[in-house]
Amino acid sequence: MIGTIISAIIVGLIVGALARLVMPGKQNMGIIITIVLGALGSLIGSWLTYQLGYNNSNGGWEIIPFLVGIVVAIVLIAAYLAVRGRQVRA
Template sequence: MGIIGTILIGFLVGVIARFLKPGDQPMGWIMTILLGIGGSLLATYGGQALGIYRAGQGAGFIGAVVGAVIILAIYGFMQRRKV
């Protein structure tokens, strides 16, 4: 998958994660895309560390959304601690 496909999937995963996690998340489109891409990476490498996925095998769409929700929760926690 090319960089454009990665960005589009990252955006979609980020939007779904923001929809699933309640509360106010003051971030723009760039952060939403990075959230989705980060969630996919977290799910892929976390799943490989836990033995869910093999090396070279990426996480599925649901795994990417779960990873993005985890990152969004951590981001929200860090924002609250900052204020």
């Protein structure tokens, strides 16, 4: 149980960080929200790819759900920034 939670946090951090790197501009958001949106993007991306019929018959690392998770995390980060609004602090 603890291992699963730690793995989700690490994957969320990686997916969220990669999503933020791909996005243009500066995103003013903390590490916690990056982890949460990255983990959520990874979860939704994996679920979506398997619902569309993805099957990792060769075994190994599942690159397609990982990439779709990054795309979903980009969309979630963009939605978060749109809802929160771009606040410029001087």
